[in-house]
Amino acid sequence: xxxxxxxxxxxxxxxxxxxxxxxxxxxxxxxxxxxxxxxxxxxxxxxxxxxxxxxxxxxxxxxxxxxxxxxxxxxxxxxxxxxxxxxxxxxxxxxxxxxxxxxxxxxxxxxxxxxxxxxxx
Amino acid sequence: xxxxxxxxxxxxxxxxxxxxxxxxxxxxxxxxxxxxxxxxxxxxxxxxxxxxxxxxxxxxxxxxxxxxxxxxxxxxxxxxxxxxxxxxxxxxxxxxxxxxxxxxxxxxxxxxxxxxxxxxxxxxxxxxxxxxxxxxxxxxxxxxxxxxxxxxxxxxxxxxxxxxxxxxxxxxxxxxxxxxxxxxxxxxxxxxxxxxxxxxxxxxxxxxxxxxxxxxxxxxxxxxxxxxxxxxxxxxxxxxxxxxxxxxxxxxxxxxxxxxxxxxxxxxxxxxxxxxxxxxxxxxxxxxxxxxxxxxxxxxxxxxxxxxxxxxxxxxxxxxxxxxxxxxxxxxxxxxxxxxxxxxxxxxxxxxxxxxxxxxxxxxxxxxxxxxxxxxxxxxxxxxxxx
Numbered sequence: 001x002x003x004x005x006x007x008x009x010x011x012x013x014x015x016x017x018x019x020x021x022x023x024x025x026x027x028x029x030x031x032x033x034x035x036x037x038x039x040x041x042x043x044x045x046x047x048x049x050x051x052x053x054x055x056x057x058x059x060x061x062x063x064x065x066x067x068x069x070x071x072x073x074x075x076x077x078x079x080x081x082x083x084x085x086x087x088x089x090x091x092x093x094x095x096x097x098x099x100x101x102x103x104x105x106x107x108x109x110x111x112x113x114x115x116x117x118x119x120x121x
Numbered sequence: 122x123x124x125x126x127x128x129x130x131x132x133x134x135x136x137x138x139x140x141x142x143x144x145x146x147x148x149x150x151x152x153x154x155x156x157x158x159x160x161x162x163x164x165x166x167x168x169x170x171x172x173x174x175x176x177x178x179x180x181x182x183x184x185x186x187x188x189x190x191x192x193x194x195x196x197x198x199x200x201x202x203x204x205x206x207x208x209x210x211x212x213x214x215x216x217x218x219x220x221x222x223x224x225x226x227x228x229x230x231x232x233x234x235x236x237x238x239x240x241x242x243x244x245x246x247x248x249x250x251x252x253x254x255x256x257x258x259x260x261x262x263x264x265x266x267x268x269x270x271x272x273x274x275x276x277x278x279x280x281x282x283x284x285x286x287x288x289x290x291x292x293x294x295x296x297x298x299x300x301x302x303x304x305x306x307x308x309x310x311x312x313x314x315x316x317x318x319x320x321x322x323x324x325x326x327x328x329x330x331x332x333x334x335x336x337x338x339x340x341x342x343x344x345x346x347x348x349x350x351x352x353x354x355x356x357x358x359x360x361x362x363x364x365x366x367x368x369x370x371x372x373x374x375x376x377x378x379x380x381x382x383x384x385x386x387x388x389x390x391x392x393x394x395x396x397x398x399x400x401x402x403x404x405x406x407x408x409x410x411x412x413x414x415x416x417x418x419x420x421x422x423x424x425x426x427x428x429x430x431x432x433x434x435x436x437x438x439x440x441x442x443x444x445x446x447x448x449x450x451x452x453x454x455x456x457x458x459x460x461x462x463x464x465x466x467x468x469x470x471x472x473x474x475x476x477x478x479x480x481x482x483x484x485x486x487x488x489x490x491x492x493x494x495x496x497x498x499x500x501x502x503x504x505x506x507x508x
Contacts, residue, residue: 008122023122030124032359033169035459036432036466038488054488055122056434058168058459059359064122080432 004107005116006067011091012110014101018073022095023055023064023086026120032057034086039075039097046070046099048106053096055086068106070099139185140280140340148348148355156253158186161357168359172461175326175364176502179286180356181347184325188256189276189334190263192247196270202247205270206240209262211383211406213393219244222308222321224391226383227262232408232415233379234386235262237371241308241321248308248319250281250332252373280340285330285364287505288352293320293331296346300331305506314346325361327368327504366467367460369426369499375437376424376455376469382408384415385471387424392416423477426499427454427468429485429492434459434466439485441470441494451476454485460501467501468494 004012009027013020028034038054046052046066053064075097079085085094101107111119136159145152150161161183163171174180194201203214212225222241226234236255241248251259256275263273284293294301296314300322308321319334335343347353362372371377377386395401398413406412429435434457441452457468472483479498484491 009124010122027122027124032163033167035169035461036434038433054433056459058172058363058461059162061434061436062122062124 003113004110005113005119006065006110007119008065008067009120010064010067012067012107013095014107017101019068019070019099019101020095021064021067021097021099023090024116024120025090028087028090028094031055031062031086032059034083037079037083037086037096039080040072042072042075044072046072055083064096066099067110068099069102071102072097073100074098137186139183140337141183141185141282141344144341144344145183145355150355150357153358155358156186158253160186161355163357163359164355166354168357168363169461171354171356171360172363174354175286175328175356175360176462177287179284179288179292179330179350179353180326180360181344181353182283182285182356182361183280183344184283184332185280185340186253187281188249188251188253188259189279189281190249190251190260191274191276192249192263192267193272193274194246194270195272199242199244199246202271203242205267206247207396207402207405209266209406210240211392211396211409211412212240213395213402214240214247215402216393216395217242220307220309222306222323226377226388226391227259228383228406228408228412229379230407231379232382232411234373234377234381234383235259235379237373237377239321239323241319243309243319248334254374276334278337279334280337282333282335282340282344282347283324283330284333284347284353285324285326285328285356287329289328289330290507292347292350292352293333295350303507305329305508314343316343318343322507325368325370326364327370327500327502328364329505329507363458363461366456366458366469367462367500367502368504369469369501371424371469372456381424381471382412382415382420384412384420385422385424389416419474421474422452422471423474424455424469425472425477426479426497426501427457427470427483427494428497428501429457429466429468429494431492432466433487433492435468435485435487435492435494439470439487441472442484442486442491443476445484445491445493451483462502469499472496
């Protein structure tokens with residue numbers, strides 16, 4: 001298992017040909033209290049950089065983009081019932097959706113944890 | 122995801138600081154540019170808990186960016202200042218008794234709203250509180266129109282602190298016993314913690330509370346004294362906005378502006394009979410023809426409360442439609458977000474008057490889809506003013 005990051009503050013956990021995607025703890029700290037999450041439909045085919053989900057705090061709405069291309073295999077329904085999970089466990093229970101990786105070469109453009117930590121420093 | 126950039130200041134003129142700026146820094150305030158000032162949008166508590174704390178206990182807000190203006194009649198009689206101000210607002214200012222305050226709007230010749238404001242009668246003069254983004258224009262407007270009768274004195278060396286919530290009175294009473302006897306919209310000079318202040322029992326949250334004008338050099342001392350009470354937390358502009366939205370209160374520049382009249386803005390309640398047709402001092406303010414006609418015959422559109430039926434907040438700018446398919450836009454959302462106290466999204470917007478009755482259903486366009494919203498009475502959360 002390997003965890004990668006985008007410069008736009010999403011994380012991807014890669015297991016085989018499945019990528020689990022969420023937003024980083026840094027992102028949630030900047031967003032503030034999350035009150036609403038909208039997730040993509042299972043089966044939707046996402047292109048890299050396409051708006052895939054929406055996360056809203058009391059203050060504002062933010063799009064979550066697909067960090068790589070792929071088909072949505074599963075979404076985290078628990079997030080819709082309890083959006084505050086994004087604040088309490090961004091890197092864990094608050095995963096957003098799982099993609100079937102369409103093109104592994106797209107992973108090459110992503111950051112490892114050390115590079116992401118530097119990016120947010 | 123794209124995170125909103127908080128720091129837009131480097132490209133613009135340097136941000137102004139309120140007398141409480143240093144205190145915000147040491148209190149963990151997350152600072153953002155607002156109306157030319159570097160202001161706290163939230164503290165470490167976070168918007169949601171800051172909002173709920175204000176509704177259950179007491180919150181302290183720095184609103185020093187707002188404009189404070191003293192209006193003195195050249196005759197020395199406050200009645201003359203009141204009559205002069207009535208040339209610019211559709212409110213009965215002469216009837217504001219000494220020690221009382223009233224909500225008003227500056228209107229323009231087209232009946233639009235230049236700004237909304239509070240007007241208090243301090244006995245010797247009037248005390249005005251205006252919006253931060255409008256204060257320079259408001260001062261110029263007063264000078265251009267009232268200089269024959271009044272001396273306009275911007276009070277630049279004063280801070281303004283709002284203390285809001287069900288415990289605001291007990292907290293403030295420890296520093297000024299007099300405040301417990303004040304009613305909603307009472308206003309006047311009071312000594313608070315030994316400091317000469319102007320106190321009004323009013324605010325912008327729907328809660329009981331006070332606004333305290335304090336000399337700039339003593340603002341931090343007073344804020345620290347209030348924050349020293351364990352019932353009080355500092356509250357940022359984020360929760361100020363969600364609190365006023367739940368209370369159904371207008372935000373100038375969003376819910377009302379130069380394109381909306383007081384009648385369209387559902388602010389008829391603020392225009393007294395004496396200024397309406399048949400009243401003792403009917404008309405005589407900019408846009409009176411239009412506003413008085415709308416008071417009698419209604420306006421083509423109206424500001425309404427809106428309750429989105431799902432969980433998704435519907436925000437400012439969202440277009441409104443009569444049904445889920447129609448292509449004809451009938452209105453727009455002017456303020457919208459999440460209401461922490463009702464744990465649901467809330468919004469305000471404009472609709473044709475024929476579709477403005479509470480209970481009606483309209484649709485907002487959001488991310489390519491249409492979401493149903495129920496037209497609702499405001500406030501969304503009952504206010505707790507001590508009348």
